Amino acid sequence: MAVTAAVGHVTEGVEVRRRSWWRRRQRPLTYLVMVLLAIFFIFPVVAMVVLSLQPNETQVIADQDSIWAFFPRAVSLQNYEDIFGRDGVGRAVFNSALITVVTVGLGLVVNSMCAYGLARLQWIGRDVVIGLVVALMIVPFQSVSVPLLLIVNRLGWLDTYHVQIIPFVANPFFIFLFYQAFVGLPKEIEEAALIDGAGRWTIYRRIVAPLSRPTFATVGILQALFVWGSFFWPLMVTRGPDVRPLPVAMQVLFSDPNVPLGDVFAFAAVMTLPVLALYLGFQKWFVQSVASQGLKG
């Protein structure tokens, strides 16, 4: 905006002729650049979908480095049928969906409750907990992963769902995001409700939570993206296909040289298209949730 708006205004003196040449061509050039960039960002997704619809593996290999990677020559769901016929693929979709839904569901409740207690109630130890939450935001998961593996191993939690869920429910950064939102809410409504005899739990459930829906959406999306794509931890704690989530299943499929490329693309599409559909539907929230990480500083 800065650049174009300015060009519209500076039209004085000797610069007029040169600028008008530039001005006439600026729009088309800008669009050209933007379209080329759009192609750069979209082509892998298009190729993934187009090639996944090609049932003939020889054709997939022949088409993958040609223009036919972007225009479907065949439309068939054969590859999708094939991968869902494979051991563990349908299971992995179910596992990832279950783990994501449960983690996000529990996470929203646990983190927002904690934030409400910190933002609105006076209790001994509160300031210590706030300090601790802020300090813990900085600890990267990877740096505690090895001792955590030791702990869950002793607990006998390997190859379970809860080993992929429980450690990721509470998150200091999400508590912080909720805390900021709750502190910013006007106190008057809550005070009125208190005088009317409402309990704290009722106020949290019926007033604070509904008023903070945008924050719940933001945190939910952030946590869901994180859990859905999680690869490092499941690699360590899942061995068989029973509780294996999608990213690990993808690695297993991809590193098997006998698996046709068409199937790999179909599997990639299965992992990607639901998230992209949600992104297109709730774009505003996605962007907001990613931008909210800017608060972390």
Added chain:
Amino acid sequence: MAVAVEPMPRYRRSDRLRRRGRELLQGWGFAAPAIVLLAVFLVLPFILAIYSSFTDQRLVPNPNLPTKWVGLRNYRRLFADEGFRSGLIFNGIFVFVVVPLQTAFALGLAVLVNQKLRFRNAFRTIYFAPVAVTMVVVAVMWTSFFNPSAGLVNTVLDTISFGFLTPERFGFLNWALDRHGARAAIIILSIWQGVGFQMVIYLAGLQSIPDSLYEAARIDGANPWQQFRHVTIPQLRNTTIFVVLSTTILAFALFDQVEIMTQGGPQDATQTMILRLLTFGFRQGQVGLGAALGVFYFVLVVVVAFTQRRLLKEERAVA
């Protein structure tokens, strides 16, 4: 808790105390689930990481060999480890290449889609879309595009250069099979996936710059480039600090795409700290060594984060 700060009428004191007691219980009640989970799954492993980095703790303990204190042995072994050093090198290269490139690219994209143009929302949607694609999928897709003989990237390069850019002539076009090619491939796909995130942060920064600053600059006769140089860039200082340092932290965490595409090869060219962490702590079961790497990694992240805070504070002090 300052009980005596506000002198209250005596008859209301018991009320106040009762309310205080209730809030104490309620406060802990609301916070307890999160506190317990954080204590068990973050604080405890953190303390254990520091402790076991000084022991020869193994993942599967040997009953005949009790775990013992080994002092700094793990740290010495860590810095003597070839793989870990290669990891530091590639993490370093990755930071020095990706951070400036991705930051500049993101700023460029943000300026482009911040213009008053038709379809700008469509362009924003498309540029941001890769952020919604799981990194493992991104790596799988790009691994097939970077196939030296049958990949889209080399076909495009071959075509636009009329057959000049071929793997036979330029070794790095063998991508994952070549030391430099593998590094370049991982850098390219990482930028492709990550730049939309920084673009959104920059977009928010651009929109918070008051129009009056641009008006004043125009009255002073500043051309668009001068406005960008002397208004936009300085106004985006804090955004840039955040973008640069958060990208740096993400670059230290580099793992998913490497594990899928090269597993650290060829000849450790794309080795990373976290890949090594997985090898030590999980594949070789050497918890002590893995924990030492984790502690080192934590210190690195803390240094970056404190640099960020220091820089942001200076800004506040100046302003």
